Amino acid sequence: MELKDISFREITLQDKAWIDAFIRKHWGDNYIVVHNEIYVPGELKGFIAIKSEIKVALITYVIKGDKVEIVSLNSELENIGVGAHLIDLVKNEAKKCKCSIMWLITTNDNIKAIDFYKKRGFLLTGISKGAVDLSRKLKPGIPLFGENGIPIQDELVFQINI
Numbered sequence: 001m002e003l004k005d006i007s008f009r010e011i012t013l014q015d016k017a018w019i020d021a022f023i024r025k026h027w028g029d030n031y032i033v034v035h036n037e038i039y040v041p042g043e044l045k046g047f048i049a050i051k052s053e054i055k056v057a058l059i060t061y062v063i064k065g066d067k068v069e070i071v072s073l074n075s076e077l078e079n080i081g082v083g084a085h086l087i088d089l090v091k092n093e094a095k096k097c098k099c100s101i102m103w104l105i106t107t108n109d110n111i112k113a114i115d116f117y118k119k120r121g122f123l124l125t126g127i128s129k130g131a132v133d134l135s136r137k138l139k140p141g142i143p144l145f146g147e148n149g150i151p152i153q154d155e156l157v158f159q160i161n162i
C-alpha cells in the first residue's frame, strides 16, 4: 500500500455520523477535551483519507485569528504518509485563511505523536502540568494510563510557523 492509493477529501455534513463513531472509537466519546475546552470533531472542518472506499484517517481543525489548531488526527493506515499528508492539507487551507501558526495539543504519554510532530518541525512551546486531570472533569472516561503504561497527566503544546 502506498500513498498514491489513498484519496483525500474535505469533510462534508454527511460525514458527521462516521466522524462521531470514529472519534468515539479512538478517544472514547464523540468529543475531545483540550485546554479545558470541549470540541466535537463532527462539527469541525477537516479532511478524510479513503482507501478503496473505506475511510481510514481523519484530521479536524479550528481556525482562530491567525492560528490554526489541529483538534484531532487519527490514522488507521499508518506509516505510509497519510498523517503527514493530512497535516499538509490543513496547512494549505490555513495559509489561504492567512494563518501563520499551526498548533496542537498532545499528551505526555503519546510518544509516537510527540516524535511524529517533532520530526515534522513542530516545536514544543508549552507544557500544562496536570491539565488532563482538569480534562477528566469534563470527560471522566479519559484513561489514567496510555497504551504504554505512562500516566496521562500533562498537555504538551506543539507549534510550527506555516
Ligand SMILES: CC(C)(COP(=O)(O)OP(=O)(O)OC[C@H]1O[C@@H](n2cnc3c(N)ncnc32)[C@H](O)[C@@H]1OP(=O)(O)O)[C@@H](O)C(=O)NCCC(=O)NCCS
Pocket (backbone or CB within 6 Å): 072, 073, 074, 075, 076, 077, 078, 079, 080, 081, 082, 083, 084, 085, 104, 105, 106, 110, 112, 113, 115, 116, 119
Ligand atoms: C500519529 C499518527 C497520526 C501518524 O499517522 P501516520 O498515518 O502513521 O503518519 P505518517 O505515515 O505520515 O508518518 C508516520 C511514520 O511513517 C513514516 N513513513 C511515511 N511514509 C512512509 C513510507 N512510504 N514508508 C515507510 N515509512 C513511512 C514516516 O516517516 C513516519 O515516521 P517518523 O515519524 O518516524 O518519521 C498515527 O500514528 C495515529 O493515528 N496515532 C494515534 C492517534 C494520535 O496519537 N494522534 C495524534 C494525537 S494529537
